[in-house]
Amino acid sequence: MLLAGRAAAHMAEHGGGSIVNISSAIGSDRAIAGQTLYAVTKGAVDSLTRALAAEWGPKGVRVNAVRPAVTRSDMSAAVFANPELQAMLTAQYALSRLGEPEDIAEAILFFASPASSFVTGQVLSVDGGWGAALVH
Template identity: 75%
Template sequence: MSEQPEGLPTRPLEGKVAVVTGGGRGIGAAVAVLLARAGARLALVGRTEETLARTARELPAESAVVVADLSLPEAPAQVLEAVLARFGRVDVLVNNAAAENFTASHELTPAEADQLWGLNARTPLLLGGLAAAHMAARGGGSIVNISSDVGSVRSIPNQSLYAATKGAVDGATRSLAAEWGERGVRVNAVRPAVTDTDMSAAVFADPDLERALTAQYALGRMGRPEDIAEAVLFFASPASSFVTGQILSVDGGWIAVQR
């Protein structure tokens, strides 16, 4: 094994506190594990306590579980209050929690739109703003939003609502970066394509569909949660100390190469 290059810490988040929404499984769980290995203490946020607790037990660092329905308007303030009560600080926020919707646009109901908009767009914006104010008062921090290539860059039928929410995440990322940059808070986003998680289980359960999609990736495979987690760690750590307002597609070349 090669030696660690001088100047690159093995635990770049030592002493930091990170909050990961949707941290019980999939991308959120992979992010939590990697941030914990980098030295951070973790607050895992989501609706299902059992799932969050299972991930928390796997972390090599102090962790807390915060149960919250992030589609509700009051959730962002409640989550931040709970994390500060436990840890007293927040240095990194990863807005990962999200859901999809495959309803045709002419059949969407206001209730469907409001619920998905609340979870996918409103909560990252409000929680991001609250966390940014707290981080600014402490001298800085990092917010990483999980967006999506689907909708933000490439379009798929019957995903107009999901695409609208992720487009909003991209816009909020840039605006929050502009608003809080002078006070030391960096805001960036990671855009996966189809990733092997519970959310995309139907894709991976259909061999023909999986082969057809895989053929569109320059690297010859679809993403894994760990691929996304590595990019999140970069944005969360001092390695990206001069990077803000950026939206990085981590997609194996899905949007760059048309096949």
């Protein structure tokens, strides 16, 4: 929060810019038992994104967030190393696959680029349809 505020002030002094926060599919819309603290912090990131967008928008600073689901990373290494767990999770995704870093990078690139020059205060779910899929 403090870093975003400082970055936004610097951007505002130099004609504007874009801040892209990273949230999580486990947060505002979905929850998993045992992940309460994680969910609360990510829900806070979503709220922070909207609040900073309102605060800094008049000064030309856009603030958005990307909300990934399980994506290949150090944090999810155990999921990708366990074929049974990976299959169980993949079955919950409308696109029938888990995320790759490139999936998230492309969404961040969109928010950081001029292609989103009229977009601020948005939280984009990059979750392969996990939020839309019906869990069996």
